[in-house]
Amino acid sequence: MKTVKLSPICVALLCSLNINNKVLAESDTNIIESERAQKIETIEVRGRYIDGYNAHSVSGASRLDLAISDIPQSVSVITDAQLRDFQLTDINAAIDSATGINVERIETDRTYYTARGFDVTNFQVDGIGLPLTSGNNHADEDTAIYDRIEVIRGANGLMTGVGNPSATVNFIRKRPMASNALSLNASYGSFDNMRLQADGTARINDTFAARAVAVTQRKDAYLDRYSTDKNVFYLFVEANLTDETSLSLSHSYINNDAKGNNWGALPLFYTDGSATDYDRSTNTSADWSNWKVVKNNTVLELSHYFADDWRLRATYSHKTTDEDTELFYVYGTPDRATGLGTTGYGSEYDLDDKHDLADLYINGDFELFGREHQIVTGVNYAKLRYTDSSLYDNTTGNGFPAMPDLKLWDGNTPKPIFKDGLRGSDVEREQKAAYVTGRFNLIDDLHVIAGGRYNHWQAKGESYGKEQDVEDSQFIPYLGVVYRLMPELVAYASYTETFLAQKELDINDNMLDPVTGESREVGIKSELFDGRLLASLAYFDIQQTNLAKPDPRTSELPPTEQRYIGAEGISSQGFEIDIAGELYPGLNASIGYTDFDIEGDDKVAAYTPNKLFKLAATYDFRAIDGFSVGVNMRWQDSISREQGVVGDGFAHAGETIVTEQKAYGIIDLMAKYQFNENLGVSVNANNVTDEKYLTSLYWAQGFYGAPANYSATITWKM
Template identity: 70%
Template structure:
């Protein structure tokens, strides 16, 4: 695909076009004075427009009133395009880049920095290793909130990239049930059920279950996923509510890769394998079991003041047998690669407790909001790695990846036991207030005192860390004309690091500052919201992989602190109902990174996301839609060509040209209960490398299809 540069003029034109359409309809609506307006409240978001985002603060605020860039992936969008795992869902989020480095390990970035803060209903800890393992199903979530930029008030430590907040499904006031059955390419078979019902006048429950089995476009790769989720909620009194929930996820993968394809030959030219090429052995497997229990208690003291406390217990158990391929192949013979087997096991446990009081008060004849909270979190993990240095099966030669069928003797994993035993603690106290200082002007001010401790060892390296920091937050929102606000926000960032350098010394913490200004507008009786933001971020001492160890196995890789990294740019976000029957989610991000040329090269700096569905007005049973993402060209320097070639000494650069992935949808509603949805993914059959985050990579899925039959009560 041609690498088009989206200009600021283009963005201004798009923003103006959407604004004019919406303004014209707003005028039409205002002329219809006789129409009675009925306000309906509830948890379900119908369409692509959302009003609130609870992960941005503990304040009861609309997105319109939050001085940061916020977007929401609604249940409607997830259902329309079968965004059944979080990677597919976040592919649709403005400004988020999903870095699929392997089949079962994924990094996420925004504004040039890794996203490590993932929350469930506003509660969470940074990812243990900065990445997500295995598949995470979206069936239990009502929506996914993406709060871009630093979010020091609610997350404490973390990068100024984004916070992803998953809002879970909860029991409903009336009985409802829905079952989806999906069949698709590569023997994809999935069934999911969602049932909610009152049990008594004061107790209600909701249960979600998923079973999915599928092969893959990748040779030998297949998945078997089981998910069960239950949520029980009880009104103990008129003012006190208690809930208990638990989710269980069992994800079994076979033929998964560890590492990925080599991207260049010894002469520096690019490899070009079949999309289906996989480096896995036929015995490779990766099983991940996750359990999450959450207990919530909320109490209303009166109409203005309330308390909410949450306890979360989450465990992860991983058992793997992995096969890595390293080296650089010769272009003529395809020789030069070697296999590397390992057994890896992980046990991870998170315990989190959060309690806060929120309320309204009057001062100087104006109403204000405040929140005071305490947070305690403890995480411990142990992992181990075993290898085979004695039988000869631990490092077999790979003759030719083009004909590789994964058939290699399974190693005897009994050598060189290494691993980690690490415990971390986070203690925090936070406060924030929204102060109505003048007509149309609100100031949000607060801060969080955060203490972060870690101790233990990881692969023989001491992990002891003890840091504390006060993180201030200041924001302002001014409604300078009806339904239009300008906003600004400032916060500092702080991240304790456990990565070690080439000398096995722990890197110092990351510190920095994050600023953002923008404008938001609501249209069409709040059914459409547009926002345009400019951000400027400065960070120092960000850990990146030491280039000298980039080709090493994961356990042997070391890091360096990249001083002076900063990122600045803008984001445009449009979400909601543009006109009758037309739901739109549009996002465009354009930014620059300074201070680290490697990160700058492999990070897409221009991202465009578009999701849209149209329900025909004359034939309202039929809907069509498009979900697409586009990114600009990325690259990665891979060293220099060795001796013996005419171009010896030339820089080897892997380049992924700009590309787009287009998904299509058509749905027919037979009656109130039964609906058929057909999805075509990567409709143009684009071939692309998923990520250059690492020196290796593998290709994205080619064109594929699925059909979903839905029944609801």
């Protein structure tokens, strides 16, 4: 496939067409919260501005009531329509369709995410959250409870503060709709994939309303021995106490039980340096491997509108994660002729993770020097406590068995007795923050967004023999400028930061200063076809500084005595194009292209795809009422990873071993027919070209993505 190039046509597309108005309202199926043209009362409007791929506003970028075109950062939204059209029922599949995001599937049940060359660790629910505990996500988390997914690329210093200058992913939960409704879905697909989903709203009276979602899904997989059993339940109850005050209580429950999951993945090269090439179904798991993850999240929210367009919002969230696993890892380098040379490694791993999150802010409009401006100020508190433990079998001989050729491996190995070598963690992290942001209307069509966030971050405890005690404070500034060149076109520039505390010590036994990330971005955004299409072009320059690297003066010392220095870290520069909405009557699309270069770490630069193309499009046939077709595609350029050198005794002894994954594209297709307003059916075909590819080179191991597969879904609504 040819690499997508930025052409003058792309730039012209952003500038050429005319619209009549700015974005009118927040495009949320469940809440378009307020039209306050009259300063006397609050009017709540419910509905969808456009039922397609164009969202008009996001809530996770600043807490200000802004249209996407008025936010001086790259923003995209995976809408409810896109999730439904392509059956993006797990968050990995959903995020894979977002502009600029790369999903690193290192194992069946553990996933990393990157954007612009940096790990994405900031995941929020309705605008609040903490970085992922271990920098990655576990289990098959479902999208059924979410109305949309917002992706704010670059550092989001105002709302997160701690983390990498990559992106923030904000999951917006479903809330009660304007009237009673019920939707039932049943689907069946390849690998015995069976899924049932119910989603309903009940308007109890003028005060109370509720929405509930329930999902059960059981499926096998293309991988040997791997299967999952997932159950989801979600309940959201709201009470409109007065015209100005609302209170809500919600709870979500996800239980994902995986059998035959891998821990680690396939070896990618033989001892002679040549590449392995296993069947796609090859799995390193034992037949007793399992990974059960249970997640609970309870959220209490209070919202109150004051006179003169001011609003108070308070949120408290309590999240828990309980993981129980019995895992089997395969390590070593196999011989090309025999396939022998690898060793098994059994472990029992348990995790108990608790998050308490609180956020309180007030925002509103005020007048100064004859012009109206906006301001938001708030405080945030987050506490994370996690304990985990690992057990091994060092005595029976079953804990570290010699492996046969993986091409013949059937998972049959005696289950170890996990009672040896107890190791683990007991860590507590706490973050306190205060933030303020103003959007100032300096002159006609010129707005400046300026503010900052003060973060106090501390951690204490121990993890696998390493002390985790660290404490730091940082003020994170934010500055953005938006100028409306013409009614349909804006230009913007922004600067923001993140920081990440470090526990490593320098040669004087002092903790290193935090890793600091800086994100600079300039771009243009255009609202086309009377606001039905939003297009943007952005150039970004990201720097991460003071990253801990071993001090060469202590390299000969044991690991516990080595010390570190702050290095320049990684930088990336590049551009993104994002187009979302109705390109033509009946044709909805979300199109994204990212192209960037990484400097400062050759390994990261090699295994990170720096050209990404995403396309999701559906077309509603006017001639056949209710019939539509669509395509969902993602493409990435080639990646590689150096794996050491060929050992002595081989023809290419001393040569560097390089694992390569050539550029590839995955194409999914869909077709659906709506028989009437109540009944519809859809068919989805994934990876229709049956492309064989490694899911990631983030680690030195890897496994292959799913072959061509299919599903059919029946939907009934009332």
